[in-house]
Structures are given as C-alpha cells and as structure tokens.
Amino acid sequence: MKYSIGVDIGGTKVKVVILDECKVIHKYELKTNKENNGEFIIKEIVDSICNYINNNDIKYEMIYSIGVGVPGPVVNDVVKFCVNLGWGEKNVVVEFLNLLPFKTFISCLNDANATIYAEIYNKYNSAVMVTLGTGIGGGIFNGTVLEGFNGSAGEIGHINVSNPYHFKCNCGLHNCFETVASSTGIQNIYKFKTNIDLDCKEIFTKAINNDTISLEVIEEVCDYIGRVCSILSVTINPEIIIIGGGVSLAGGFLLDKINYYFNKYSFNSVKNTNIILSVLKNDSGGIGVALYAKEKRKCVSKSET
Amino acid sequence: MKYSIGVDIGGTKVKVVILDECKVIHKYELKTNKENNGEFIIKEIVDSICNYINNNDIKYEMIYSIGVGVPGPVVNDVVKFCVNLGWGEKNVVVEFLNLLPFKTFISCLNDANATIYAEIYNKYNSAVMVTLGTGIGGGIFNGTVLEGFNGSAGEIGHINVSNPYHFKCNCGLHNCFETVASSTGIQNIYKFKTNIDLDCKEIFTKAINNDTISLEVIEEVCDYIGRVCSILSVTINPEIIIIGGGVSLAGGFLLDKINYYFNKYSFNSVKNTNIILSVLKNDSGGIGVALYAKEKRKCVSKSET
Numbered sequence: 276m277k278y279s280i281g282v283d284i285g286g287t288k289v290k291v292v293i294l295d296e297c298k299v300i301h302k303y304e305l306k307t308n309k310e311n312n313g314e315f316i317i318k319e320i321v322d323s324i325c326n327y328i329n330n331n332d333i334k335y336e337m338i339y340s341i342g343v344g345v346p347g348p349v350v351n352d353v354v355k356f357c358v359n360l361g362w363g364e365k366n367v368v369v370e371f372l373n374l375l376p377f378k379t380f381i382s383c384l385n386d387a388n389a390t391i392y393a394e395i396y397n398k399y400n401s402a403v404m405v406t407l408g409t410g411i412g413g414g415i416f417n418g419t420v421l422e423g424f425n426g427s428a429g430e431i432g433h434i435n436v437s438n439p440y441h442f443k444c445n446c447g448l449h450n451c452f453e454t455v456a457s458s459t460g461i462q463n464i465y466k467f468k469t470n471i472d473l474d475c476k477e478i479f480t481k482a483i484n485n486d487t488i489s490l491e492v493i494e495e496v497c498d499y500i501g502r503v504c505s506i507l508s509v510t511i512n513p514e515i516i517i518i519g520g521g522v523s524l525a526g527g528f529l530l531d532k533i534n535y536y537f538n539k540y541s542f543n544s545v546k547n548t549n550i551i552l553s554v555l556k557n558d559s560g561g562i563g564v565a566l567y568a569k570e571k572r573k574c575v576s577k578s579e580t
Numbered sequence: 581m582k583y584s585i586g587v588d589i590g591g592t593k594v595k596v597v598i599l600d601e602c603k604v605i606h607k608y609e610l611k612t613n614k615e616n617n618g619e620f621i622i623k624e625i626v627d628s629i630c631n632y633i634n635n636n637d638i639k640y641e642m643i644y645s646i647g648v649g650v651p652g653p654v655v656n657d658v659v660k661f662c663v664n665l666g667w668g669e670k671n672v673v674v675e676f677l678n679l680l681p682f683k684t685f686i687s688c689l690n691d692a693n694a695t696i697y698a699e700i701y702n703k704y705n706s707a708v709m710v711t712l713g714t715g716i717g718g719g720i721f722n723g724t725v726l727e728g729f730n731g732s733a734g735e736i737g738h739i740n741v742s743n744p745y746h747f748k749c750n751c752g753l754h755n756c757f758e759t760v761a762s763s764t765g766i767q768n769i770y771k772f773k774t775n776i777d778l779d780c781k782e783i784f785t786k787a788i789n790n791d792t793i794s795l796e797v798i799e800e801v802c803d804y805i806g807r808v809c810s811i812l813s814v815t816i817n818p819e820i821i822i823i824g825g826g827v828s829l830a831g832g833f834l835l836d837k838i839n840y841y842f843n844k845y846s847f848n849s850v851k852n853t854n855i856i857l858s859v860l861k862n863d864s865g866g867i868g869v870a871l872y873a874k875e876k877r878k879c880v881s882k883s884e885t
Binding site: 348400401413415417421422423424425426427428429430431433434435437446447448451502505506507509510511512513514540541542543544545548577578 | 653705706718720722726727728729730731732733734735736738739740742751752753756807810811812814815816817818819845846847848849850853882883
C-alpha cells in the first residue's frame, strides 16, 4: 500500500488530502499561519503530516509522494513568489525535505494548475482550461502542465480583447479578457448599458427568461469568450477546452452560445475542438497536486531504471 | 563517427543534409516527384540516401538518425495530410523503415517546426516563433515542439485580430492576423489607404524615409503584431519570441515598433519577454529536422537504458 499526499496552501487555510491510489481516504485542514512572512507554514504542515502518519500506524516508506499547491507562479518546483502567503522566491521542495523526518518524493505546482490537473487526469492528453470567476484564470496541459518561463503561462485573463468599454483591469491594463467576461466584467457591462447594479447570476437568469438587455449582454460576453477560445485553439490546438469557474454554472445556456461564437471565429482545422463544462468537485486542488506528484515520481523512477 | 540526416520535403524539391555532430558535411537536392499522389517520393529519397552512403564508404550503423520534414500537419511522427505532395494520412516513419536496407532511428516533423527547431537548438528552453511572410506561420517550442492535437498548434496566422479592414483570409475567415500583418496584408492596407499597389519592401523603405502614409501603415501593422505577441506571451509565457519571415528583414526599424506595442499591451509578469529577429540561414529546415531526430533518439535511448 502506497499513499500520495496533496497539500493545497491557500491564503486562509491549508487543505491536506491523503490518497490511497486515486481515492481520498482522509482529509483535514489547518489555518495558514502568515506570521513573519509565512515562515512557519511549511513546518506546521510537516508536523501535521507526521501526526497523521504516526496516529495511523503508517510506515514512512508508504508515503510515495507529496504534492504541494501554492497560490503563485511556480517554475520547476520553485515558487517565484506568493503575495498571499508573504513568500518571495522559495524552494518548497528543499524546505519540505529538510523538515520531514523521512525521505519521499516532493513536487510543487501552482494551485490553479493543480486544479486543472485533477480535471484532466486520465481523461485528456492536452487541454486548455478557462476559469471564469470574479477574474479569469487559465491553464494549459500538454502531456504535462505548461508553467512557462517565469510561471505565467495560462494567464489568459489578460489577453487583449477589443471591446467598446475599455474598463481598467486590476493589472493596470485596459481591454483585458477578464474585464469583459468574468462575473465582474459581466456585471460592469450590464451596468454600463442600464446603470443598474445586478449580480452576474441574476443577469443570466434574466437572459434565460429573454430579457432583451440581459440577453444582449450575454451574447456579447459569449462572443468575447468564443473569440478567446478560438485564439487558444489555433495557438495550442488542445484536445479539449474546459470552461470552469462560477460563471460556468450557467451551464448549457452559456456553452451553446460559446460554441456558436467559437465556430464563427475558428480556423477550419481546429473547429472540431470540443468545448465542455468543468466537472470539478471539492478538494480538487489538493487531489490534483497529489496526483501530479505521484505521476511525476512514476516518470522519474522510470527514467532512472 | 555518427551521422544525422535531415530530409526537407518541399512541394518542388527535396533538400537533404548530412550532419556530422551539428555540422553540415554534405547536402544535395532532388526534384519532388508528385506523380500518383507523391507515391514515389519516399522511395526516391531512400535511394538517394543509399547512393550517398555507398559512394562514401559509410557503414549503415554510422547513420544515427534520419529526420523528415514535411509541408503539412504532423502528430507523433504521423503526417495528417500534405496537399502540396498529394499525400493523405501517411506513416512516414514506417514507410522509410520498410524501404531502407538498414535499421536506424527515424522521426518526422512539420517543416515550419523543423525550421524553428534549428533556430532555438541549444539556445532556448522555450520559444515562440512568428514567421511574417506572404502569410503568417508560427511555432511553439517548450522543451519540445508543440504539435497540438491534430498538428495545428502554432497556426497563429489565423488568430482573430480586430481591425477596420475585414479582408478575407485564404482560409475563408475574416480578420485573421495574416490579413493585416503578412507582406500581403501590409500591401493590402497600403492599397486600401492610397489605392496604389506597392511592394511590401517599398512600403518599408518609404516608411523609413518618413513618408506619412507608409509610416501610418507600418505603425498600425506593428500594433497588430505587438498585440498578438502579447497574447502569445501571456498564454504560453515563452523565454523568447522570435520574429522571422521576409517581413522581418525590415530589421531594427520593425523590431523597435513591435517592442513598443508589445509593452503597451502586455501583462506585467511577461513584459520582460525578449523579442528578437530570426537569424536563420539556408537549409535550416533540413538541419532542424536532423537535429530534432538526433535529440529524440538520444532521449529514447536514455529512457530505454
């Protein structure tokens, strides 16, 4: 019996999952201790893992791998920075290895990429994920997770999209994709047209019920999303594009319109790219990074033998 | 002594290079025989290689690898189709192995990707190439060449770019990047503004000499190129973006303007991406695919030992 552990470090709590093969057999949380620029975070995680192992009569050699997900850019297992944790550049793998009382395989991944890994694991060889939340995130998977030169691959919320609003993005630029297709962006377009503050979910409900202005807003938003999906597919040509995040809860109503505009803008050879809705469940960040580290260890072991 | 062979199959001729390590020690060409949907092409290449080997007293076991570049999409060494050669789906590797009188390692790559491989070999770990010619091609390298699900990764000429002209692209769509930033696109914008047919090179010469309309056209074109480069960098986050193709011969004048617009549109964390001009030389397609096959064999050998 071998266990894989996934640690999802967030700004307020750390979620830990223990997997036996691909099944979660245990999970727990601890508070993220941000004192002194987060210098105790890793020590407290290691202590909690050791407690779990000792209390459950698990032998150290049964821990096949530990995956660590962090809310910041990661390149080759090294964290570039995590504003939310107070971390600058940090070699998380080395810190875990120094603190753990046993040897195991450790790997580190950006938390959004960990989530995507959970989504596509054992299903697709290549995928692009478009996460439409209060902002827009993304991830690219092509055999493995694409991290990019400084961990910024998949920052698709900041793709420049021509639009008549020119809302200012949190990043300082104008015309970023997330200013017109995140839930915030949808609300802002609706307000621009009506001068009314309405929640994104309500705008969708009204659109489904054929309210003219809401429908106009959603059509326009799906035009932006379809256009960006067409850009992503002609650039990366993934097997599948997965739409996730809060906005994706609008379901088939949203997906049909995205597909319509995707087809309108797409180059012939990528027109058949499937676009689907995310099916992610709870704890996907921890599960994803646990699976990622497990597969990476398998791969490394293979090439060493 | 080990030799790597690169075969660059084009629509009119096949170029063959023989490399000793990374140096070209011999090269020759043959006519591409397109009779019967190109069914004799591989046989004629194999015959020419055998002739060369026999005439030069090379032992079969000294041929470390053969790389084959083709003008069409390739996924995992299988050609999807090559309109210019009359080929449908074709397992080039198997056909070579069946016809060759000796065993060696064979690999196949799209010709544009082969060219990019020559450009970045031993220099960069990740790169995006933007080839501004009569159309626009592209390639993405991230440790290895990104082929995409059906061989269409890097078809960046068909990224949708908002512009006032809506010229129709050869692919049937409107607003493709190549309709406004290839040499054809530049000529078409100039004609739209002046009703005069002028060669792309002349438009650049006039712009360098401060002709108002030409300068306006080039500024606008560089805005499109800078915008697309910003999209590529925030999506793929490569170490470097390389501008190649005939239009890139405009040199520093072009590059400075592209950098200006790239900076204007780019997300902070990728603003420092270097954009450089291509330094490709002759035979880069053949050299690239020879190096690609050589490195792939090294990699395969390593994981088998």
